Structure formats: C-alpha cells, structure tokens
Amino acid sequence: MERTVSDQDGITWSCVEAFTGLSDEAEHSEAAQVKGQEDTYWVVCTPSGGAQSVRLKLSGDWRNDYSDESLLQEIEQQSR
Numbered sequence: 001m002e003r004t005v006s007d008q009d010g011i012t013w014s015c016v017e018a019f020t021g022l023s024d025e026a027e028h029s030e031a032a033q034v035k036g037q038e039d040t041y042w043v044v045c046t047p048s049g050g051a052q053s054v055r056l057k058l059s060g061d062w063r064n065d066y067s068d069e070s071l072l073q074e075i076e077q078q079s080r
Contacts, residue, residue, distance in 0.1 A: 005068045018042035054078040
C-alpha cells in the first residue's frame, strides 16, 4: 500500500515498503522488515520533483501511526 504526503515546497512524496512488487503480501512484509529489529520496516519515498528518493527505517504501522508531519520530518532528515 502506498502513502503520499506533500511538503511545504509542493513536492509530493510517494512512500511504499521496500520490496513492494512481491506477489505474496506476507513475503513482502517479511522482506521489508529490518533484520534484527522487530516491527521495523524499510520504506522508500520517491518525490514528484527533482529530489532523490530516500530510504527510511520506520517502526510499526507507519502508514497509519505516523502523521504527515512526522513522515515529512523523517524524509527531510534522511535527505540531508
């Protein structure tokens, strides 16, 4: 499942768990999980503009638990 957020510069970020294209949903979630860290997942966020994609390490149900502001803050920190 994809989640989109827009920052103050008008860039729309599309975020998905890494390995989204695997056919089996359980296999997908397991593949995206950070090794050695339970309930933590790799998430890739791709911008609509010229900025580069970022890879985030997020915990829990990141699609619902993180506010837009929190997700954008994670993206900003990783973009530096």
